[in-house]
Amino acid sequence: MRIVVSGTHASGKSTLVGDFSAAHPEFEVLPDPYELLDEAGDEPDAGLFLAQLGISARRLLEFDPGAKVIAERGPLDFLAYLTALDELGRASRPGGHPPRAVDLTVAAMAHVDLLVLLPLGGDIRVPEDEDPELREAMDDALLELSDDPDLLGGARVIEVTGDGGARLAQVETAIADLGGC
Template sequence: MRIVVSGTHASGKSTLVSDFALRHPGFTVLPDPFDLVDETWDRPNAALFAAQLRISADRLDPDESAENLVAERGPIDFLAYLVALDGLARASGSRELLERSTEITREALEHVDVLVILPLTEIDGIQPGIDEHLELRDAMNEVLLDLIGDIDVIGDHVKVVEITGDRRQRLGALEAVAVGATG
């Protein structure tokens, strides 16, 4: 079972992945790709998101990762950030970058069984700080929700599940999907 937990920043991904891993130690946890890039980035930009997209795609290669894994973020997250930057007129990069990022995302998702989306909702109880680039956060959330409906990006293999609710409800929903698929 290969699970990717996706959502904009400050949407509860780390908490959900951590809670799930504690109860399911047989799963390998792949951390947020941001933890694996050069920490000198001081603000969101296309180069940062493109680097994270590549990392998140490469680590989903079945030859490079465990059979049972839960990944915090996948390439679709960073494709959504690139499109959101473009929409906010912050220069996401070239059309070629967006096209190549879409292709990388599509190919990587072929190796994912379940794509969990954590959309922003009022009931999640998450209060982001002002330093969380709130405009980009909201724009990425909207783009991500659009992308999951695009068969040309998602393909027909991956099961897409939107999970909302408080911390306990989200964990229960993820467990139901993971256990339901494997058990």
């Protein structure tokens, strides 16, 4: 079961992945690609998101069906950030997404069984230095992109809400429905 947990910054991804990992230690955890960057600037830009898209896609391509892995963020997250930058007029690359980014997203998503979306809601608030405008724009873009079957590669998509226990239970139910653990 190859799982990707997606959502904008400060949406609860790390908490859900941690809760899941504690309950299912047989799963390999893939951290947020940001943690794997050698040099990341403080200001999010298209280059930073493209680098993370590449990391998240390449690592998903390594796993065969039947692998037990849960990833914090996938390529769809970073395609959503690129979309959000465009919509906010902050794009550093004119003309939309590079075709390679879309192609890489499609190829990697073919290696995902379950895409878990954490839409904004509830009471997680971020300070101004966390760019709430980008956070909301990315959330909108991610939810829209997750409706595009051409990008999803057959992955089942669920939106989870509620507290930590409710979110974990929703993921476990989806895994059971798919014939997993």
